[in-house]
Amino acid sequence: MNAGRPGDGDSLCAAPTGRRRRAPLVASAGTLYGILDRLVAAGYAEGSGEVVVDGRLRRYYRLTPEGHDALTAETARLSALARRADRLLGGVTRPGIA
Secondary structure, three states: OOOOOOEOHHHHHEOOOOOEOOOOOOOOHHHHHHHHHHHHHOOOEEEEEEEEEOOEEEEEEEEOHHHHHHHHHHHHHHHHHHHHHHHHHOOOOOOOOO
16 A cells, blocks of 8 residues: 555565565564554545455555545654754764664
């Protein structure tokens, strides 16, 4: 799921190359679908279909206009926070960290 295209749970956990992301936090299917259920309940996402792939049911979701607005606002908030952190650090990095 992204702002312009529906997606399923596997696509949310896969990098553009199709390989799983190497991230400090990896959500299990139960966690991911719990989050999706809450987004749907809040009106930020909606189901956009189901299809069976390799014997497994895939549910697809897309952002609603309200979800898009919330995502835009949260992205702006986090960007401002990152800019503030960068200013506080003054461009200084810890030795050994690129």
